[in-house]
Structures are given as C-alpha cells and as structure tokens.
Amino acid sequence: MDLGRWIIGGSLRPCALLSLASVRSVHPDRLKLQCAFPLELQSSRHRDLGPVPTNNLKLPLADLHLLSNFVHNIAKMEILLGITGKDFTLIAASKAAMRGATILKASDDKTRHLNKHTLMAYSGEAGDTVQFAEYIQANAQLYSMRNESDLSPSALANFVRGELATSLRSRKPYNVNLLLGGVDPITHKPSLYWLDYLAALAPLPYAAHGYAQYYCLSILDKHHHPDITLGQGIKLLTLCTDELKRRLPVDFKGMTVKAVTKDGIVDIEFNDDKVVKSA
Amino acid sequence: MSGIFAINGGACVAMVGKDCVAIACDLRLGLQALTVSNNFPKIFQYGDVFLGLTGLATDVSTVSDLFRYKVNMYRLREERDIAPRTFANLVSSTLYEKRFGPYFVGPVVAGLDPKTGEPFICGFDSIGCIDFAKDFIVSGTATDQLFGMCESLWEPDMTPDQLFETISQSLLNAVDRDALSGWGAHVYIIEKDKVTKRLLKGRQD
Numbered sequence: 276m277d278l279g280r281w282i283i284g285g286s287l288r289p290c291a292l293l294s295l296a297s298v299r300s301v302h303p304d305r306l307k308l309q310c311a312f313p314l315e316l317q318s319s320r321h322r323d324l325g326p327v328p329t330n331n332l333k334l335p336l337a338d339l340h341l342l343s344n345f346v347h348n349i350a351k352m353e354i355l356l357g358i359t360g361k362d363f364t365l366i367a368a369s370k371a372a373m374r375g376a377t378i379l380k381a382s383d384d385k386t387r388h389l390n391k392h393t394l395m396a397y398s399g400e401a402g403d404t405v406q407f408a409e410y411i412q413a414n415a416q417l418y419s420m421r422n423e424s425d426l427s428p429s430a431l432a433n434f435v436r437g438e439l440a441t442s443l444r445s446r447k448p449y450n451v452n453l454l455l456g457g458v459d460p461i462t463h464k465p466s467l468y469w470l471d472y473l474a475a476l477a478p479l480p481y482a483a484h485g486y487a488q489y490y491c492l493s494i495l496d497k498h499h500h501p502d503i504t505l506g507q508g509i510k511l512l513t514l515c516t517d518e519l520k521r522r523l524p525v526d527f528k529g530m531t532v533k534a535v536t537k538d539g540i541v542d543i544e545f546n547d548d549k550v551v552k553s554a
Numbered sequence: 555m556s557g558i559f560a561i562n563g564g565a566c567v568a569m570v571g572k573d574c575v576a577i578a579c580d581l582r583l584g585l586q587a588l589t590v591s592n593n594f595p596k597i598f599q600y601g602d603v604f605l606g607l608t609g610l611a612t613d614v615s616t617v618s619d620l621f622r623y624k625v626n627m628y629r630l631r632e633e634r635d636i637a638p639r640t641f642a643n644l645v646s647s648t649l650y651e652k653r654f655g656p657y658f659v660g661p662v663v664a665g666l667d668p669k670t671g672e673p674f675i676c677g678f679d680s681i682g683c684i685d686f687a688k689d690f691i692v693s694g695t696a697t698d699q700l701f702g703m704c705e706s707l708w709e710p711d712m713t714p715d716q717l718f719e720t721i722s723q724s725l726l727n728a729v730d731r732d733a734l735s736g737w738g739a740h741v742y743i744i745e746k747d748k749v750t751k752r753l754l755k756g757r758q759d
Contacts, residue, residue, distance in 0.1 A: 440616050444655065469590060475562060475611035477583050477591040488588060 351485035353398035364456035369527035393457035400450035428457025439474035563734030565694035566606035571717035601635035608694035638665030649682030660693035699728035
C-alpha cells in the first residue's frame with residue numbers, strides 16, 4: 276500500500292498516521308495473522324494478549340451487569356443528547372469530566388468526528404470511552420483513506436455495534452454508551468443511532484443517555500417533530516438543558532453542541548451561562 | 555422483571571393455520587421500565603423462513619446478523635433456500651455451541667415446507683433445545699399472557715384471514731398486560747406463494 280500518497284492526500288497528518296500504526300503491538304503468536312493486513316488497526320486492549328485460557332471466556336455478562344452498576348452511576352450523570360430534524364442531526368454532550376464527587380475539567384469534549392458527516396458522542400467508564408472512541412475513529416478514517424469514500428452513518432453504526440458486541444463477550448468489555456449522529460452523504464437523510472454498553476442498537480429520531488433520559492425524553496416526546504429546522508432543534512435542546520439544570524443534583528458545566536448537516540460537522544455556539552431558576 | 559432476558563422486554567408468537575403459518579412480534583425496546591424505542595422489530599426473514607428473537611436486544615441483533623451470514627453461506631453452497639426444518643436445526647446447533655455462555659434469546663421459527671407446503675413452527679430455549687408444536691409457540695416477557703391468549707383463541711385449520719385475526723388479538727391483548735412489551739406490532743402471514751406483512755399500531759402507552 277502506498278502510504279506516502281495517503282499522507283499527502285489524506286486528512287491525517289503524518290504523525291497521526293504513525294501513532295495509528297503504533298497502536299498495534301504484536302504478540303509473537305499473532306504475528307503470522309497480522310501480516311495479512313499490515314495496517315489493520317487493532318484494539319490494543321484485548322487483542323494481543325496471547326491465548327486466553329478458555330474458562331476465562333465463559334460469559335461474564337451476568338457479573339458485568341452487577342459490576343457496571345458501580346461505574347454506571349457516575350456515567351449516568353454525564354449527559355448525551357441527540358436530536359434529528361429536517362436536514363441535520365444535533366449532538367450535545369456535557370462539558371464536565373467527573374471522577375467520583377470531583378469535577379476534573381469543565382471543558383471536556385465527549386465527541387469524536389468519524390468522518391465528514393458522522394459524529395460520535397460517548398459516556399461511560401473513564402479510560403474506556405476515549406480508547407474505544409478513538410479506536411473507532413481511526414478505523415473509520417482508515418476506511419475512508421483506503422476506499423476514497425466514507426462509510427455511511429448506518430454502516431458505521433453497525434460497525435461500532437459489532438465491535439462493542441465482540442468486546443461484550445471478552446475478558447474485559449468496554450463500558451461505553453454512544454450516540455452516533457450523521458447525515459447520509461448521498462441521500463442527505465439525517466440519522467441518529469443510540470447504542471448502550473451492551474451493544475443494543477436503535478435508530479431514533481431523538482435520544483439521550485444516562486439520567487438525562489428520564490428528564491429529556493418526555494420533553495422531546497411532546498415537542499419533537501421530524502421536520503424541525505436547526506434553529507428549532509437548538510431551541511428544543513435549550514428546553515432539555517434548562518430542565519437538566521433545574522433537576523440534576525450536579526452542575527454539568529454546560530454542553531458542547533455540534534450539528535451534522537450535508538456540508539459537514541459544525542460547532543454550535545450554545546449559551547451555557549443561562550441561569551435557570553429551580554422549581 | 556429482573557434478569558438478563560427481561561432488561562429490554564419484547565414478545566413474539568407463531569401460529570399454525572390451514573396451509574399457512576403466522577408469526578408476530580411487538581416493537582418495544584426498553585431499558586427496564588424506560589422505553590427507548592417503539593420501532594425495534596424482532597422478526598427476521600431468511601428466504602422463505604422467518605425467525606423471531608426475543609430477549610436481550612444486543613443478542614437479538616447479534617444472533618439475527620449471525621443467521622443472515624449462515625443462511626447466505628448455505629444458499630451459496632447448496633444453491634437453494636434453506637428449509638424451515640433445516641434452519642431450526644441450524645439454530646439449535648448454533649445456540650448449543652455457546653452452551654456455557656449463551657446468547658440470551660428466545661428464538662421462534664416459522665415457515666412452510668418448500669416441498670410439501672406443510673406448516674412448520676418451533677421454539678427454542680437459549681441453549682438450543684427445540685420445542686416443536688402443532689398449534690402455537692410463544693416467547694418473550696409476555697410469555698405467560700401469550701399462553702393464556704393463544705390457549706383460548708387458537709383453533710385448528712384456520713384460514714389466513716382467521717389466523718391473522720387470532721394471532722393479532724392474542725399478541726395485542728397479551729402485551730397490554732405486560733409492562734415490558736407492546737408499543738406496536740409486526741404480523742407476518744405466510745401462505746404457499748404469498749407473504750403478507752402488516753403493521754399494527756397498538757397502544758402507545
């Protein structure tokens with residue numbers, strides 16, 4: 276494969292490509308297999324551990340569900356919102372990076388661009404989120420470079436689901452909730468995919484993760500319409516964040532808001548300083 | 555209400571009529587008591603065979619994708635569609651492969667024998683034990699309610715129209731007594747050379 280051409284022509288900087296390649300660390304047993312696809316991106320966490328004793332592979336799902344309750348209560352405080360409209364998909368994520376009772380950062384961006392017209396927002400266990408999101412991002416970009424065409428949002432959603440579902444039955448599954456928003460590059464149809472840490476996938480007109488679900492879904496049920504404009508979408512989002520400010524026990528430090536349209540992904544200016552009186 | 559099979563909710567039922575079979579499912583996807591989607595179909599078509607999958611949503615998707623792959627490979631190898639009975643055995647052996655770490659699904663198979671036109675339905679547990687039936691098969695969180703409805707409404711040798719009415723009433727009235735399933739339904743009526751798919755709106759609460 277002619278790497279040089281991609282480095283010049285592709286959207287990745289050379290140093291980024293180098294770091295992609297170094298994600299792969301080869302276990303001697305797997306060396307033969309990996310040579311077939313020299314640049315196949317590997318999740319560095321559970322492949323390459325060498326042969327795993329088979330009894331360890333016995334399903335951890337039952338335990339996982341209990342275990343994840345612990346991590347999940349923190350993750351549930353993280354807000355992910357998604358709204359589709361006539362020709363756009365809005366994705367919003369809270370800016371607070373939390374650890375226990377502490378807010379470590381008030382300007383966290385819990386989203387990754389997968390390609391020109393697909394955006395992924397994530398919440399969940401601290402290390403897993405970014406690790407998984409960047410693994411997906413790298414593979415989406417690798418596909419775009421190899422094929423000179425992007426995967427559609429639905430194709431990406433199913434790819435992500437496959438990866439998460441494989442991980443679910445592994446020794447240490449990723450604990451990540453996702454929203455995938457996009458606009459189809461050909462049909463210009465907006466779409467939104469809801470994906471939880473169990474890898475259940477649902478295409479939805481509007482979606483939320485964590486505690487935000489309990490507050491926002493009913494508001495969206497009442498006010499959402501598939502034909503809304505971007506302006507109306509942002510108003511709807513404000514309605515949701517107002518309610519969250521009113522009812523959530525923590526300060527989530529405002530939202531990073533991005534919109535996907537047929538022209539690409541744009542950052543949306545969102546007023547985080549609005550004070551909402553408590554009920 | 556607790557347990558892996560009941561996290562996402564959902565119900566499925568298959569019935570035999572005279573020279574026809576029917577299979578129906580609800581459309582809910584939930585997280586415990588919270589409904590996430592009211593458009594999550596649980597019936598999948600592989601050639602002329604139909605597979606209904608209830609249980610853990612992630613495994614519903616995983617297993618349906620897996621069988622799409624397996625049936626496509628079968629079709630390429632054999633140069634013909636898979637028969638319902640053969641598919642049932644494929645489902646059984648595939649599930650038992652994961653005996654000690656199962657897929658958390660309750661599959662239901664429905665179809666007509668391609669040679670004789672004889673109706674065929676069967677159900678499975680999550681590790682592939684086949685339950686053959688001459689009348690009806692139920693699966694999902696509304697299993698108890700569906701058994702009651704089917705037991706009282708089903709009768710032998712129903713026409714396709716009668717079968718549609720029976721299976722629809724059975725499913726709709728069963729899921730209305732189950733908090734974890736409902737929110738609309740898909741109903742397939744399978745005849746010798748015609749398959750009719752109907753969408754039932756159902757109660758949206």
